[in-house]
Amino acid sequence: MDVSMICVGAIAGAYGVKGEVRLKSYTSTAEDIANYAPLVTEDGQSYDLVLTGRIKNGLTARLSGIVTKEQADTAKGTKLYVPRDRLPETDDDEYYYQDLIGLTVKDTGGTELGKVHAVLNHGAGDLLEVRGPNLKSGALIPFTQEIVPTVDIENGIIITDPPEGLL
């Protein structure tokens, strides 16, 4: 799968007997998945999407090309992707998690610390999980102006000025 494709959901199985599907949405607001249609599968098949309701742990929807329960059963587990360029532009100092993951993290002296493995948020602001050869179990760096003064997506570099005791 192309790296510029972003997984926004998956088909969890059939819903009812009239060709509806249960849908898992990974977007920040579950219903937003409909705004990114048409969605593409790993094998290149494209689906238009109409949401039909909400259920426990997901949504129900109709996908173009899936009209029977058997087709919906077959599609179970299929991941749904959208091209990165279909996501809306972000504000200043706002970045998609997908854009930050994989960037090289350097300190202010130019020494490489590692790469961003994940972006986490436990309620006290966003944290970059950086993994590198010199970081035992990965370091967590708060994503703030003070600690991360430079984010250069084009060159794939993040400059960090970690406070004492962070790494």
Place this chain on the structure above:
Amino acid sequence: MARSVWKGPFVDAYVLKKAEAARESGRNEVIKIWSRRSTILPQFVGLTFGVYNGQKHVPVQITEDMIGQKFGEYSPTRTYYGHGADKKAKRK
């Protein structure tokens, strides 16, 4: 049952000591603590604590809206990465 008001909020004494020392020094440092049970007090606002989750110290920058919560609430002991999808991080 809720904690009696007359007792005041619970904070481990060493957390208070460390926070006071950090504030006096004025240095920008992460205060490593193991006390997940301590209450976040108004005098901690602006400081950064490294709250232990059993594996590592998770950095927690204290803001006003965290007052009255416990440190442990911001340092989960289990990691779930989930999917990035269209989630955004804002640099504050």
